[in-house]
Amino acid sequence: MSLETASEESVDPRERFKEELHKARELWPEGRLTQEQLARKLRISKTAVSRLERGEGAIPRGVPARLDEVFGTDGLFQRLHEAMLAQDFPARFQQRMALERTATEVWEWAPNVIPGAFQERGYAHSLIRAGMPSAPEVKIERLTSARVARREAFDRPSPPDVRLLLGESTLRLQPVAPDAMRRQLALLLRHVERATTSIRIVPWSAKPNLLMDYPISILRGAKGSQVVCVEQYRTASLLTDPDDVRNAVQAFVDLSGEARSAAESAALIRDQMERLK
Known part of the structure; x- marks a missing residue:
């Protein structure tokens, strides 16, 4: 998204965040990545990962960027998180x-x-x-x-x-x-x-x-x-x-x-x- 082309996501960003996170774990190149393994990579608890996949609560600062780093998703989780935050504004x-x-x-x-x-x-x-x-x-x-x-x-x-x-x-x-x-x-x-x-x-x-x-x-x-x-x-x-x-x-x-x-x-x-x- 840029100043020239700014637009709203057509899909609810929280739902897509959940879906993309689950998909990324399932399609991990070395075999399905468990929530516990992902939690260690993100330096958060397994409970926090579970809450992310259920779309519950606020997403800790820095986690979207670390997800993009872990899964090589080129800023996808960061963009979805930004879209979620925007929904809280009028x-x-x-x-x-x-x-x-x-x-x-x-x-x-x-x-x-x-x-x-x-x-x-x-x-x-x-x-x-x-x-x-x-x-x-x-x-x-x-x-x-x-x-x-x-x-x-x-x-x-x-x-x-x-x-x-x-x-x-x-x-x-x-x-x-x-x-x-x-x-x-x-x-x-x-x-x-x-x-x-x-x-x-x-x-x-x-x-x-x-x-x-x-x-x-x-x-x-x-x-x-x-x-x-x-x-x-x-x-x-x-x-x-x-x-x-x-x-x-x-x-x-x-x-x-x-x-x-x-x-x-x-x-x-x-x-x-x-x-x-």
């Missing part, structure tokens, strides 16, 4: 998630809340719960796990180049307890250490800009195409019109000119962590 966000997983460049602007793909679990849980106050906890946990799993798009062997602009409010607002907010800020600092990631803070004193009122993402595919995702209250729009994309890119560049340097931004994050002690 339909309007699913295409955006697919684009994010295959993008070569990700530009994010967030005026008030740290973007979902960069959220620590406690921070994500708090925001999701606030948006769905009457939902059962099991649903909140499932959505939280799906949001946190978006980090895998930035952990792949060839991760996208990321330019993250955060409004100063993202550091000052505290939708979670101080300890949880410190963990969130610490996660940002870990991203700062990556050679492929730039995080810069836009101060409250920045000049007015086309993007000031709402968060956007600008995603570039391997063939150079760009898509702009605009998020507002319970809605998300994908913009592909060349004029819309060009205006958004220019506004992002202009906003970057108002941002603190990467070093100054990292210092601001550390300073806010100290204030939360």
Whole structure:
């Protein structure tokens, strides 16, 4: 799947994951591979393998990639797992998630809340719960796990180049307890250490800009195409019109000119962590 051809799987990905896993064990070149033997190769329990084949529970992080390595399936289990995670997002966000997983460049602007793909679990849980106050906890946990799993798009062997602009409010607002907010800020600092990631803070004193009122993402595919995702209250729009994309890119560049340097931004994050002690 690419930015140019992103589409939903026609077969339920969880069912296909189960089927492909069972088939791969049965057709193991050296004779049928038992669940116990596979568990040793994956470094998980036999019970966990059994749950995978029954389609029960969450799939541990890293297991799909190890399945592809064991069976030589060229990313099949990883793609199916990504499709399963996308199902936990509302339909309007699913295409955006697919684009994010295959993008070569990700530009994010967030005026008030740290973007979902960069959220620590406690921070994500708090925001999701606030948006769905009457939902059962099991649903909140499932959505939280799906949001946190978006980090895998930035952990792949060839991760996208990321330019993250955060409004100063993202550091000052505290939708979670101080300890949880410190963990969130610490996660940002870990991203700062990556050679492929730039995080810069836009101060409250920045000049007015086309993007000031709402968060956007600008995603570039391997063939150079760009898509702009605009998020507002319970809605998300994908913009592909060349004029819309060009205006958004220019506004992002202009906003970057108002941002603190990467070093100054990292210092601001550390300073806010100290204030939360």
